[in-house]
Amino acid sequence: xxxxxxxxxxxxxxxxxxxxxxxxxxxxxxxxxxxxxxxxxxxxxxxxxxxxxxxxxxxxxxxxxxxxxxxxxxxxxxxxxxxxxxxxxxxxxxxxxxxxxxxxxxxxxxxxxxxxxxxxxxxxxxxxxxxxxxxxxxxxxxxxxxxxxxxxxxxxxxxxxxxxxxxxxxxxxxxxxxxxxxxxxxxxxxxxxxxxxxxxxxxxxxxxxxxxxxxxxxxxxxxxxxxxxxxxxxxxxxxxxxxxxxxxxxxxxxxxxxxxxxxxxxxxxxxxxxxxxxxxxxxxxxxxxxxxx
Amino acid sequence: xxxxxxxxxxxxxxxxxxxxxxxxxxxxxxxxxxxxxxxxxxxxxxxxxxxxxxxxxxxxxxxxxxxxxxxxxxxxxxxxxxxxxxxxxxxxxxxxxxxxxxxxxxxxxxxxxxxxxxxxxxxxxxxxxxxxxxxxxxxxxxxxxxxxxxxxxxxxxxxxxxxxxxxxxxxxxxxxxxxxxxxxxxxxxxxxxxxxxxxxxxxxxxxxxxxxxxxxxxxxxxxxxxxxxxxxxxxxxxxxxxxxxxxxxxxxxxxxxxxxxxxxxxxxxxxxxxxxxxxxxxxxxxxxxxxxxxxxxxxxxxxxxxxxxxxxxxxxxxxxxxxxxxxxxxxxxxxxxxxxxxxxxxxxxxxxxxxxxxxxxxxxxxxxxxxxxxxxxxxxxxxxxxxxxxxxxxxxxxxxxxxxxxxxxxxxxxxxxxxxxxxxxxxxxxxxxx
Numbered sequence: 001x002x003x004x005x006x007x008x009x010x011x012x013x014x015x016x017x018x019x020x021x022x023x024x025x026x027x028x029x030x031x032x033x034x035x036x037x038x039x040x041x042x043x044x045x046x047x048x049x050x051x052x053x054x055x056x057x058x059x060x061x062x063x064x065x066x067x068x069x070x071x072x073x074x075x076x077x078x079x080x081x082x083x084x085x086x087x088x089x090x091x092x093x094x095x096x097x098x099x100x101x102x103x104x105x106x107x108x109x110x111x112x113x114x115x116x117x118x119x120x121x122x123x124x125x126x127x128x129x130x131x132x133x134x135x136x137x138x139x140x141x142x143x144x145x146x147x148x149x150x151x152x153x154x155x156x157x158x159x160x161x162x163x164x165x166x167x168x169x170x171x172x173x174x175x176x177x178x179x180x181x182x183x184x185x186x187x188x189x190x191x192x193x194x195x196x197x198x199x200x201x202x203x204x205x206x207x208x209x210x211x212x213x214x215x216x217x218x219x220x221x222x223x224x225x226x227x228x229x230x231x232x233x234x235x236x237x238x239x240x241x242x243x244x245x246x247x248x249x250x251x252x253x254x255x256x257x258x259x260x261x262x263x264x265x266x267x268x269x270x271x272x273x274x275x276x277x278x279x280x281x282x283x284x285x286x287x288x289x290x291x292x293x
Numbered sequence: 294x295x296x297x298x299x300x301x302x303x304x305x306x307x308x309x310x311x312x313x314x315x316x317x318x319x320x321x322x323x324x325x326x327x328x329x330x331x332x333x334x335x336x337x338x339x340x341x342x343x344x345x346x347x348x349x350x351x352x353x354x355x356x357x358x359x360x361x362x363x364x365x366x367x368x369x370x371x372x373x374x375x376x377x378x379x380x381x382x383x384x385x386x387x388x389x390x391x392x393x394x395x396x397x398x399x400x401x402x403x404x405x406x407x408x409x410x411x412x413x414x415x416x417x418x419x420x421x422x423x424x425x426x427x428x429x430x431x432x433x434x435x436x437x438x439x440x441x442x443x444x445x446x447x448x449x450x451x452x453x454x455x456x457x458x459x460x461x462x463x464x465x466x467x468x469x470x471x472x473x474x475x476x477x478x479x480x481x482x483x484x485x486x487x488x489x490x491x492x493x494x495x496x497x498x499x500x501x502x503x504x505x506x507x508x509x510x511x512x513x514x515x516x517x518x519x520x521x522x523x524x525x526x527x528x529x530x531x532x533x534x535x536x537x538x539x540x541x542x543x544x545x546x547x548x549x550x551x552x553x554x555x556x557x558x559x560x561x562x563x564x565x566x567x568x569x570x571x572x573x574x575x576x577x578x579x580x581x582x583x584x585x586x587x588x589x590x591x592x593x594x595x596x597x598x599x600x601x602x603x604x605x606x607x608x609x610x611x612x613x614x615x616x617x618x619x620x621x622x623x624x625x626x627x628x629x630x631x632x633x634x635x636x637x638x639x640x641x642x643x644x645x646x647x648x649x650x651x652x653x654x655x656x657x658x659x660x661x662x663x664x665x666x667x668x669x670x671x672x673x674x675x676x677x678x679x680x681x682x683x684x685x686x687x688x689x690x691x692x693x694x695x696x697x698x699x700x701x702x703x704x705x706x707x708x709x710x711x712x713x714x715x716x717x718x719x720x721x722x723x724x725x726x727x
Contacts, residue, residue, distance in 0.1 A: 056579040059559075082347060142383060149387055227372075232380055235335065235369040247372050248340055248347050257575070 052076070052262035059258050075263040082260070083245040084237050085267055092241045093271070095160045095230075096223045100216055102165035107215070110166070111174035112200050116186070126175075132168035141232060148233060159233040160241065164223060170215045177208040209286045217283070224272055242268045330363070332617040334392035337369045339377040339602075349637050357624055364617045366392075374602070375683070378403070385409045390607040392618045395445060397602045398433035398675055399682040402519075404605065406680055406725045410441040411606040411615055417443075420623070430643045433675040434603040436519070442603030443626045446640040448571045449597040449673045450497075450504045451666055452590065455481075456583040458491070458564040467587035471511070471535060474590040478544040481564035493544035495563040496536070499551035502689045503598055504567045506676055507589055508532040510596025517679050520718055524689060525704075525711040532592075533696055533703040540697050547697040569600060570666040573639040577662070586662035588669045597673035601640060641666050679714075681721045688714045 051059060052075050054068040079085070113119070114126050144163045145154075153159040181204055189199045205212070227243040234240050246268050249261040276283070336354065340346045347370055354368045371377035374397040381394045385407055396404065404410050417423060417440050423431070426444065434442035452474075454467050462481050468474040478493030496504050509516040514528035523529065539545035546554075546563065558566040559580045567589065568576070577584050589597060604622045606615060624630060628646040632653045635642035642648055648657075648667060657664050679685055692710035695701045 057581055059556075059579070142386065145383055146387055149389070228376065231372050231376055232383060235337075235367065244370070244372075248370065 048262045048265055051258055052260075052266055054259055056257075056259055075259045076267070079249070079260045079263040079267065082248050082264075085242070085245050085264075087238060088240055088242045088245045089267075089271065091157060091160075091239060092224060094157060095241060096220055098161045099164045099223050100219055102161070103167050103170055103219055104212065104216070106166045107170035107174050108200065108205065108212075110171045111178055112196070112204065114171065114175045115178035116183075117196075129168045129171055133172060137229070141229070145233060154233055155235045155239060157239050160230050160239070163229070167215075167219065170219065173211055173215055174208060177211040178204055181207050213283055213286045221272070330613075332364050332613050334364065334366045334614065334617055334621060335369055336366050336604075336621070337371045337377055337381055337391045337394040339371055339374045339395065346638060349634070353625065353630065353634070357621060361620065361624075364620060366621055374400075381409075382407070385607075385609070388609065390609055392610060392614050393604055393606050393622060395602050395604050398444075398447075398599060399677045399686075400602075401434065401436055401441060401675075401678050402680045403682065405436055405441065406721070409608055411608045411618075412439050412441065413443070413606065413619070414438075414440045416619060425628075425644045425646050426626075427641075427643060427645060427670055429599065429670050429673045430641070433599050433678075434605075435675075436678070442605040443622050444601075444603045444643045445622075445626055446601040446634070446638070447599055447643060447670070448569045448601040448640055449599060449666060449669055450500075450507050450567050450589060451570050451573075451669065452587045453558060453566045453568055453572075453576055454585040454587060455558070455561065455564045455580075456585045458561070458582075459585070462564075467585055468590045469587075470590050471592045475535075475539060475544075478539060478565060479542065482544040484543070489543060491561065492546045492557075492563040494539065494565045495546045495549050495554045495557060495567070497551050497554040497566065497568045498549035500569070500600075501549075501567075501693060502686050503600060503676060505532065505536075505689065505693055506598040507596055508535070508592075510598060510672075510674070511589065511592045511594060512596075513593045515674065517677055517685075520679065520722060521715045522677075522679060522685060522689075522711050522718070524692070524714075525708040530704045530707055533693065533707060536693070537696055537703055548694060570641060571601070571639050573662060573666070575639075577660075584662070586665045588665055595669065595672040597669050598676040599673045600676060635663075639663075641670055680718050680725070684717055685714050688717075 050066065050068060053071045053073065054064075055072060058064045058068060110129075114122065114129075140163075148154055148159050148162065151162075153162065185203050185207075186199050189203050194202065225243055226241070227247060230241045231244055231247070234244075246261070246264045249257050249264045338350060340350075351368045354366050358365055369391065371380045371394075377394065378396050378400055381391060381396065382403075384390050385404075390409060401410075422440075422443065430444035430447045431440070433444060433447070434440055452467065458481055459465075459467070459477075464477055464480055468477045474494070480493070481491070482489050482493040483491040506516055509529045509532050512528040512532050514523065514526055516523045516526070516529050536545065540547045546557075549557065554563070554566060555568060555572055555576060557563045558568070559576065561582070566576075573586065588595060604625060606618045606622060610618075626643055628644050628650065631642040631644050632647040632650045634640065635647065636653065636656045642653065647653060677685055688710050692701075692706040696703050696706045
């Protein structure tokens with residue numbers, strides 16, 4: 001632990017200040033460790049923001065500094081002219097929101113059934129669920145496409161939602177959590193006259209909140225950033241999502257248009273960032289305060 | 294650009310087609326213009342180069358729709374060349390192809406393999422396509438003497454060089470032969486530590502197979518035929534040995550990425566760069582020094598491989614749709630539209646007449662570098678049009694990469710790559726037949 005404080009010595013010249021610093025450093029040694037990690041973690045984001053405010057020549061000019069010479073916000077409006085980002089944003093919110101809402105319902109019910117109910121071929125069905133997790137999504141693109149076409153959904157918003165309303169991965173995660181809930185709790189609830197749904201609602205769900213949150217974060221990020229599937233099943237701007245707009249700025253033939261690409265990236269990730277910042281405490285709390293060990 | 298232009302065209306098409314003895318084969322050409330009913334077409338395209346291409350294309354299509362009552366073209370952006378191909382193949386697979394699409398020219402055999410392309414030979418012969426299109430460009434859409442598309446956005450690799458760096462090193466002119474290239478690259482390399490602080494030359498990675506094919510052509514070898522690749526020929530081996538020699542003396546970067554190499558050039562970490570003509574605008578406007586553009590140095594002959602893509606028309610659609618699709622493809626490749634398109638993007642205008650327009654002449658006076666690409670176009674041809682070209686690209690890229698990092702000798706690498714790929718092509722063709 002003492003060698004953790006070593007670097008701090010260099011900054012202290014008067015003895016008193018040194019002592020004070022040492023003391024503070026001892027108390028905050030964890031910060032010493034975590035601050036660089038945090039900086040490292042934040043650095044791509046900072047780079048994105050700085051690049052989005054530069055001019056094109058500035059990015060690769062050997063003499064240009066890390067900071068932009070002048071803060072240029074015109075990359076943002078210039079990015080917005082490339083595609084109807086407003087519509088894309090609305091679609092992204094609708095699609096991701098619907099997917100996560102539907103998933104939470106389906107995985108909860110399915111996981112409860114697999115964890116706590118007995119029915120014929122239960123193991124077999126569960127194995128099939130697990131098998132679905134193992135298939136890469138690209139392997140099912142064509143069959144999903146054909147199904148959606150038969151349903152007449154190609155080039156509509158539901159086409160972006162329907163294939164993802166069930167999740168083998170989420171079901172698996174939640175089933176494992178449900179199994180860790182002591183059965184005494186549900187037995188007690190049953191004695192109090194609760195049915196399956198009431199037990200699920202009053203006993204299980206509050207106890208597996210961390211799992212739900214963890215799954216929610218993963219799912220939201222995945223579907224928010226999904227590119228290939230929306231590109232495949234949609235044709236019109238009115239039903240497309242943010243990553244497709246971003247794709248317009250990453251050019252295959254000629255090198256990326258970095259300034260606007262980074263401005264576009266900010267536009268795409270800003271809603272997610274905002275969402276996480278607002279609900280951060282709630283997310284962390286849900287991990288800390290749980291009765292399940 | 295103006296409506297009367299296309300009316301004349303249609304009339305010419307009709308007259309010529311009536312006179313031709315092939316009418317029965319092309320019922321859609323002589324079908325009367327369908328006044329009153331609207332034909333809806335989907336056009337799927339990728340966005341490959343910088344500049345606001347999406348805005349430009351959607352603008353062009355809006356112009357077209359305005360000038361052509363009765364036809365409504367829907368612009369469908371489909372990502373990169375790869376994802377466009379995937380999207381179109383999926384739609385073909387379920388029996389509902391888009392009316393037109395814009396793939397990379399190498400995909401010609403892939404689409405012919407699934408019998409998806411309308412044969413345009415007769416209707417093009419009745420028009421001025423064969424006379425006015427630049428020959429090398431049109432060749433990219435021809436298989437067995439039949440035409441399956443109209444070149445729309447051709448590009449070739451060219452040699453970009455940092456004028457300031459050349460002046461500093463006392464090099465007076467851009468290299469013209471492979472030997473010059475070797476010498477210049479050495480003169481421009483600045484050493485320092487394990488890797489040079491400035492490479493003499495970088496070949497844009499990711500598409501280096503495309504550039505390698507240009508080197509083969511400069512050595513008088515077209516490294517593929519309809520159903521096989523010829524990478525094991527001595528000319529190809531010699532080209533790779535040449536690359537390896539430059540890497541070994543430390544004047545050429547052994548590997549790079551497509552975007553990274555352009556960035557390195559703009560940052561001055563490499564003095565010369567093989568990259569697409571499509572990058573011209575981006576490199577010119579984002580570099581802090583004067584950018585020179587030269588034809589790729591020759592060995593025995595000048596040579597270049599053709600990138601970019603043609604507009605193709607689906608076979609599986611009604612005659613009315615085919616006729617409308619042709620009208621659209623013809624308009625997109627018409628003289629003035631091509632001149633504007635080329636200037637806005639850095640792609641090469643496909644028509645000889647486009648290069649003679651007033652606007653184009655003014656542009657060339659202002660940006661003489663753009664002419665280099667045109668001069669080189671004369672020596673360029675289709676790129677890797679074999680079945681399973683995507684796999685072929687992976688195989689040759691891996692062979693080149695392994696050679697340049699010193700894992701394997703050029704000859705052994707190319708022989709193995711050719712054997713593997715030819716086996717794969719035979720397998721794909723057997724499956725298509727069966």
